[in-house]
Amino acid sequence: MAAPPNRPPSVDALARAMASVGLPHALCVDLAREAIAAGEHDPAAVIGRAADLRRGLLGPVINATGVLLHTNLGRAPLALDHPARAMNLELDIRTGERGSRFAAVGALLARLCGSESAIVVNNNAAAVLLVLAALAAGRDVLVSRGESVEIGGGFRVPEVMEQSGARLVDVGTTNRTRLADYARALSLPGADVALALKVHPSNYRVEGFVEATTVHELAGLGIPVVADIGSGLIDANCPWLPGPPPAWLAGEPAARQTLAAGAGLVTFSGDKLLGGPQAGIIVGRADLVEQCRRHPLARALRPGGHVLLALQRTALAYLDRTAVTSVPFWQMVSESLDRLRARAAAIVAALGEGEMVPTDAVPGAGSAPGATLPSIGIRLEGDRLAELRRHDPPVIARVRDGCTFVDLRTVHEGDDRDVVAALRDSRH
Numbered sequence: 056m057a058a059p060p061n062r063p064p065s066v067d068a069l070a071r072a073m074a075s076v077g078l079p080h081a082l083c084v085d086l087a088r089e090a091i092a093a094g095e096h097d098p099a100a101v102i103g104r105a106a107d108l109r110r111g112l113l114g115p116v117i118n119a120t121g122v123l124l125h126t127n128l129g130r131a132p133l134a135l136d137h138p139a140r141a142m143n144l145e146l147d148i149r150t151g152e153r154g155s156r157f158a159a160v161g162a163l164l165a166r167l168c169g170s171e172s173a174i175v176v177n178n179n180a181a182a183v184l185l186v187l188a189a190l191a192a193g194r195d196v197l198v199s200r201g202e203s204v205e206i207g208g209g210f211r212v213p214e215v216m217e218q219s220g221a222r223l224v225d226v227g228t229t230n231r232t233r234l235a236d237y238a239r240a241l242s243l244p245g246a247d248v249a250l251a252l253k254v255h256p257s258n259y260r261v262e263g264f265v266e267a268t269t270v271h272e273l274a275g276l277g278i279p280v281v282a283d284i285g286s287g288l289i290d291a292n293c294p295w296l297p298g299p300p301p302a303w304l305a306g307e308p309a310a311r312q313t314l315a316a317g318a319g320l321v322t323f324s325g326d327k328l329l330g331g332p333q334a335g336i337i338v339g340r341a342d343l344v345e346q347c348r349r350h351p352l353a354r355a356l357r358p359g360g361h362v363l364l365a366l367q368r369t370a371l372a373y374l375d376r377t378a379v380t381s382v383p384f385w386q387m388v389s390e391s392l393d394r395l396r397a398r399a400a401a402i403v404a405a406l407g408e409g410e411m412v413p414t415d416a417v418p419g420a421g422s423a424p425g426a427t428l429p430s431i432g433i434r435l436e437g438d439r440l441a442e443l444r445r446h447d448p449p450v451i452a453r454v455r456d457g458c459t460f461v462d463l464r465t466v467h468e469g470d471d472r473d474v475v476a477a478l479r480d481s482r483h
């Protein structure tokens with residue numbers, strides 16, 4: 056005769072056993088109920104499931120991948136602090152009248168880029184969608200066949216175009232598109248061209264027999280030119296850096312220069328090379344920005360106050376020329392190799408294992424594809440990724456040729472102690 060089944064533990068006893076995991080008690084009670092209903096009575100297994108849920112929550116991690124703008128790690132790192140207070144989001148303090156949430160930060164961004172006006176939406180995909188819907192719904196938009204691209208997680212130019220209600224008109228060929236190709240499309244009988252869209256093919260390069268038309272050339276066609284530059288470099292001269300622009304930035308389009316070349320509007324992400332929060336920024340001619348602002352989609356795509364505040368701080372840091380010390384992305388970029396070497400040596404000494412090695416960090420997020428930044432890492436025997444992720448805070452590293460690499464260019468110096476502790480705990 057089979058032994059009678061054990062009496063199931065009480066919901067309360069199970070929930071209390073989960074207390075150390077650090078989830079809200081009511082959630083533990085729920086999990087305990089679900090476990091008992093599913094016939095799972097082993098407290099250790101139930102606690103393990105709760106711990107798993109806890110580890111799946113959002114939180115800070117240490118990016119030791121050497122990818123500066125890591126899409127899975129939230130792209131540009133940024134502090135988020137604001138008191139639990141009201142904000143003058145849509146109130147003009149000077150007049151006491153209703154104000155626009157875009158006014159302050161838009162004016163700063165416009166000044167930064169040398170343009171008339173600017174507005175902000177939730178991301179650059181939203182920025183392109185809004186521009187097309189506001190300026191070209193029901194009309195034609197000229198796009199070079201070489202720029203009808205897919206970027207990152209599902210941003211596909213033809214699909215965004217379709218959603219906006221604008222009609223995509225392919226111009227030229229995949230590798231070569233000349234001004235004459237645009238001019239021909241413009242003069243076709245029945246053509247109703249609202250604008251020409253230039254899209255920076257951020258995450259890939261076509262090499263060899265290649266020719267593209269510049270914004271400057273297109274600006275002579277008499278239709279607005281909209282340039283999606285993607286990565287959000289503000290100024291190709293990088294006046295916020297102590298030295299000349301870094302070599303890896305060569306060829307990356309910049310907002311200021313694209314506007315100066317005659318673009319009516321430029322769109323870019325807030326959390327790529329700008330180093331700000333996730334946002335989509337539209338800068339350019341006041342009349343075109345105003346058309347975007349008035350479109351009903353602008354209301355649906357508008358960011359919240361915390362995003363605008365973070366973006367305002369970022370813009371002020373650039374205007375103050377302190378971006379290199381106060382924008383975390385530019386801090387990472389400008390950390391000297393000597394400093395990285397000293398940190399790596401200290402970490403290796405504290406650990407008593409591992410080896411300091413030169414590495415190649417990369418900008419990431421589709422910015423400057425193929426470019427690398429010299430960096431310094433620590434190489435350790437074996438694949439330790441899972442153990443490093445289990446640390447609190449989790450450390451995200453890389454594995455190559457059976458070794459674990461921790462790249463210090465993307466690690467904040469203040470986190471070196473945690474890196475040591477995580478590496479110590481990761482020993483097999």
Ligand SMILES: *Cc1c(COP(=O)(O)O)cnc(C)c1O
Pocket residue numbers: 178179180181206207210254255256257283284285286323324325334335420421
């Ligand atoms: C990154 C990128 C996008 C998408 O920007 P998100 O801010 O991620 O929405 C669109 N266009 C270009 C050229 C890009 O590089």
